[in-house]
Amino acid sequence: MHARTERRRFSLARMLQWILGLTAAALTLGCQEASESVPGLRPRLTVATDTTLIPMSYINDDGNIVGFEPDLLTEVSKRAGFDYDLVNVEWPGLFGGLITKKFDLVISSVTILEERKERMAFSRPYLKSGLALVVRKDFDGVESVDDLTEKKILTGAQVGTTAYFFLEERPHIPLKGYQVYGHAIADLINGEVDAVVGESTGTLYYKNQQKEYFQKIRMVGEILTEEFYGIVLRREDQELKNRIDRALAELLTDGTVARLHEKWELGRAAAVPAPPAR
Numbered sequence: 001m002h003a004r005t006e007r008r009r010f011s012l013a014r015m016l017q018w019i020l021g022l023t024a025a026a027l028t029l030g031c032q033e034a035s036e037s038v039p040g041l042r043p044r045l046t047v048a049t050d051t052t053l054i055p056m057s058y059i060n061d062d063g064n065i066v067g068f069e070p071d072l073l074t075e076v077s078k079r080a081g082f083d084y085d086l087v088n089v090e091w092p093g094l095f096g097g098l099i100t101k102k103f104d105l106v107i108s109s110v111t112i113l114e115e116r117k118e119r120m121a122f123s124r125p126y127l128k129s130g131l132a133l134v135v136r137k138d139f140d141g142v143e144s145v146d147d148l149t150e151k152k153i154l155t156g157a158q159v160g161t162t163a164y165f166f167l168e169e170r171p172h173i174p175l176k177g178y179q180v181y182g183h184a185i186a187d188l189i190n191g192e193v194d195a196v197v198g199e200s201t202g203t204l205y206y207k208n209q210q211k212e213y214f215q216k217i218r219m220v221g222e223i224l225t226e227e228f229y230g231i232v233l234r235r236e237d238q239e240l241k242n243r244i245d246r247a248l249a250e251l252l253t254d255g256t257v258a259r260l261h262e263k264w265e266l267g268r269a270a271a272v273p274a275p276p277a278r
Helices: 002-037 068-080 091-099 145-150 162-168 181-190 200-208 238-253 256-263
Strands: 044-049 057-059 083-088 127-129 131-136 155-158 175-178 195-199 217-220 227-229
Touching: 044 068, 044 091, 057 068, 068 083, 068 238, 068 256, 131 162, 131 181, 131 200, 155 162, 155 181, 162 175, 162 195, 175 181, 181 195, 181 217, 195 200, 238 256
Parallel strands: 044 083, 155 175, 155 195
Antiparallel strands: 127 227, 131 195, 131 217
């Protein structure tokens, strides 16, 4: 009786080990397949954008992030081989969040600047733009940036942008900072400031989409600066940068960027860079 009991216990123990072994093998195989099929072939990245600059990137009436840059990102991801989640992040948090790995890319009309390159990497340029000066239509005496200096005109700009840096370099111009470009335009119309400097693409939105606003403001002169926008990455992500650069080169060459420029009616406010030489 004792011998049969021991044999039965031994048999049950062997069966349990066999079952556990099969389960472990199945779990291991499943994990290997998941890691190989998802991260290896199509990594999923988190991409940040500031949705306050229409028509570049904004939230539509259905609550979706749309615009020139979301459309461009879709095309880049197809060719560069990644999936993504696009998240709305206010401008002041974009670069810090990228560096601390809260997200992997930034596409938000970010001008390629040498001082920014000290902390981050940029893709090849996908758009050429610049800064525009606007005033109220009934506000006389401002026909150039020099007038802002000579007459000490209170001027608004979005904090942390090249427009803000542009005005900071001219300390004789009284400056008021805003977190959102649209808030500066609202204050301009209401008489809280007398001029606003901002991205020319943002000014274009009011001309094309908010005609009742644009009837109250006017653009002064030509575009003030020449700037190039790029997708922003961490400096160590060189392989990802190479893939994105190749994708953008294809999109510039095959006319995709030009078609998106036309779709979003960017007009003279922004230009498509020349495709890379073959």
